[in-house]
Amino acid sequence: MVDLVGYTAGFFLMWSFLPQIIKTAKTHKTDGLSVGMLIISLISAALSELYAFMLGLTPMLIMNGIFLLLLLIQLVMTLLIDRSSANIEIAVES
Numbered sequence: 001m002v003d004l005v006g007y008t009a010g011f012f013l014m015w016s017f018l019p020q021i022i023k024t025a026k027t028h029k030t031d032g033l034s035v036g037m038l039i040i041s042l043i044s045a046a047l048s049e050l051y052a053f054m055l056g057l058t059p060m061l062i063m064n065g066i067f068l069l070l071l072l073i074q075l076v077m078t079l080l081i082d083r084s085s086a087n088i089e090i091a092v093e094s
Contacts, residue, residue, distance in 0.1 A: 003059050010063020017070045021077070030078045038075045045071055 024030055045068040052060035 006057070006059030007063065010059055010067075014063045014067045014070065017067070017074055021070060021074050024074065024077050024081070028081055030081045033074075033078050035075070035078060035082075038071060038078060042068070042071045042075060 020033070024033075045064055049061065049064045049068055051057075052064055
């Protein structure tokens with residue numbers, strides 16, 4: 001029963017960023033997304049992953065690993081889109 005709760009919580013945590021990733025991929029817009037929040041979430045997920053590994057908590061290890069990957073995808077997309085938007089703005093102003 002304890003593992004079921006862990007898998008269920010991890011499932012919802014893991015997929016919590018998926019709608020944002022899909023929206024960012026479709027629109028190529030990251031207005032309102034905080035890079036700082038993504039970095040803090042990434043650090044939290046990495047530490048949770050280490051904690052789960054150290055204690056052998058398989059449900060948490062699997063779900064946090066996937067969540068960490070999704071956060072990395074969103075962070076990379078945000079940084080790439082923000083950088084390309086900045087380059088476009090500089091070119092337009094010139």
